[in-house]
Every structure is written in C-alpha cells, then in structure tokens.
Amino acid sequence: MPTLVLNNVQKSFGTNPVLQGIDLTVTGGQMICLIGASGSGKSTLLRCMNLLEPIDDGTITLDGVDISEPGYDPQPVRQRIGMVFQSYNLFPHMTALDNALLAPRRVHGTSRTELEPKVAELFARFGLADRMHHYPDQLSGGQQQRVAIVRALAMKPQIMLFDEITSALDPELVGEVLDVLRQLRTEGMTMVLATHEMGFARELADTVCFLDRGRILESGSPEQLFGTPEQERTRAFLSRVL
Ligand SMILES: Nc1ncnc2c1ncn2[C@@H]1O[C@H](COP(=O)(O)OP(=O)(O)OP(=O)(O)O)[C@@H](O)[C@H]1O
Numbered sequence: 514m515p516t517l518v519l520n521n522v523q524k525s526f527g528t529n530p531v532l533q534g535i536d537l538t539v540t541g542g543q544m545i546c547l548i549g550a551s552g553s554g555k556s557t558l559l560r561c562m563n564l565l566e567p568i569d570d571g572t573i574t575l576d577g578v579d580i581s582e583p584g585y586d587p588q589p590v591r592q593r594i595g596m597v598f599q600s601y602n603l604f605p606h607m608t609a610l611d612n613a614l615l616a617p618r619r620v621h622g623t624s625r626t627e628l629e630p631k632v633a634e635l636f637a638r639f640g641l642a643d644r645m646h647h648y649p650d651q652l653s654g655g656q657q658q659r660v661a662i663v664r665a666l667a668m669k670p671q672i673m674l675f676d677e678i679t680s681a682l683d684p685e686l687v688g689e690v691l692d693v694l695r696q697l698r699t700e701g702m703t704m705v706l707a708t709h710e711m712g713f714a715r716e717l718a719d720t721v722c723f724l725d726r727g728r729i730l731e732s733g734s735p736e737q738l739f740g741t742p743e744q745e746r747t748r749a750f751l752s753r754v755l
C-alpha cells in the first residue's frame with residue numbers, strides 16, 4: 514500500500530502564494546476529498562502531488578523517498594500516481610481503446626496483443642465494453658470521462674488524483690462517473706479528489722480537507738467536517754455550497 518506524505522509544502526506563482534504550508538498524509542486505500550472555494554489551491558495541490566508543478570519549499574515523499582527534490586525524474590512517479598482532469602482530453606482520431614493503450618504501450622514497451630485483453634477488461638469493469646471501439650465524438654461526456662479514468666488506470670497506478678472530474682458534465686451524467694469512483698473505492702484504490710460534489714465527499718471520503726487560501730484550514734471525517742465544523746470560514750463556505 515502506497516503512502517504519500519506532504520510536509521510543509523509551499524508554492525507561489527510569482528508573488529501569489531498559492532500553497533502555504535500544506536501537511537497531508539495519504540495512506541493506502543484511503544479516499545481524501547479536497548474542498549474549498551475557487552482559487553483556494555486544490556488543483557495546484559493535486560498537480561504538485563504528481564510533480565506536474567515543482568514546489569518551492571517543503572517535501573513530498575512517496576513510500577519514504579523524497580520525490581520533490583529538484584531533478585527527481587517525474588516519469589516513474591506519474592506512473593504510480595495517476596491523474597484525471599475535468600477536461601478528458603482524449604485523442605479524437607483514436608478509438609477509446611487506442612486512447613487507453615497509448616501510454617502503457619509507450620512506457621512499458623508492451624505489445625498491443627499482450628496489453629489489449631487487460632485494458633479491455635478495465636473497459637468491461639466500468640461498463641464500457643460496448644464502447645471500446647467508438648471514437649470520442651461517438652461517446653457522451655460521461656462515457657468520455659469514464660474512458661479517461663480507464664486510460665489512467667491502464668498504467669496500473671497505486672494512487673489516483675481526480676480534479677473536479679464531474680464539473681464539465683451535464684447533471685444527468687455525473688452519477689455514472691461517481692459510480693466509477695465508488696467502485697474504485699470498494700476495490701481499495703487510494704484516491705485524492707478535488708470536488709464540488711459535497712454529497713459525494715460526505716458519503717465516501719475517509720478524510721475531508723477544507724482548503725482556504727492555500728492552507729488546509731480544517732480536516733476531519735465527513736461527519737466532523739460537515740456536521741460540526743470548527744472554523745468560521747469552513748462554516749461560511751459550507752453554508753454557501755450545501
Ligand atoms: N499556472 C499558473 N500560473 C499562475 N497562477 C496560477 C497558475 N495556476 C494556478 N494559479 C493561481 O493559483 C491560485 C490557486 O489556483 P487553483 O487552480 O489551484 O485553485 P482551485 O482551488 O483549484 O480553484 P477552482 O475551484 O476554481 O478549480 C489561483 O489564484 C490561481 O489563479
């Protein structure tokens with residue numbers, strides 16, 4: 514089981530301090546939800562976790578190894594820590610299956626015949642068996658987002674990061690994507706989600722972190738954070754979104 518530990522992580526864009534001393538431990542099988550106002554730093558935090566953004570100070574360790582040192586090769590880290598974004602960014606000229614096969618074939622140098630059955634199994638597991646050979650524009654937004662999740666899972670990550678993956682979807686398509694997360698949760702995947710879906714965070718998170726101006730102002734179980742928030746700013750945020 515993977516353990517990712519962030520210790521006093523700091524990040525600025527120019528003179529704008531975006532992460533101001535983040536301490537967070539992600540342990541195997543847990544689901545952590547990041548909530549907070551627009552601009553509070555949720556996406557930046559996720560991007561720092563899989564080394565899409567360098568940090569200015571603090572450390573990030575994965576199973577005890579400091580992966581935040583300048584010069585550390587991000588590639589193996591990004592194989593272990595997958596990420597899915599709000600915009601699914603599938604290649605339009607490739608079928609769903611080919612989209613999902615692309616990265617693992619490149620990285621592992623594995624042949625198509627060897628990989629295809631394993632990736633096809635992922636499609637089946639997430640209710641997409643009959644959509645594998647479709648092109649993105651033949652799929653609904655919810656299906657495309659599920660393909661994007663399968664594509665990330667095809668790399669066999671140990672941790673998955675999800676950044677507002679339902680925000681661009683029509684309301685009636687949100688449910689099928691959240692069902693995929695429910696399933697991953699049941700299978701014991703370690704996950705960190707930035708989400709505006711408070712009901713979902715409440716239902717499934719082990720820990721909910723409220724981000725405020727680049728700090729984790731408050732964190733706890735969903736019962737604690739939604740039920741009896743301690744900080745005034747948490748209460749104000751929740752009263753706006755609930
Ligand atoms: N590449 C960048 N260059 C400069 N500033 C950035 C960059 N990315 C993010 N920021 C700034 O960092 C701050 C935090 O942004 P971030 O996207 O992490 O917030 P967020 O909590 O994900 O917001 P939202 O809920 O709107 O997605 C914002 O002030 C944003 O303008």
Ligand SMILES: [Mg+2]
Binds near residue numbers: 555557676677
């Ligand atoms: Mg964001």
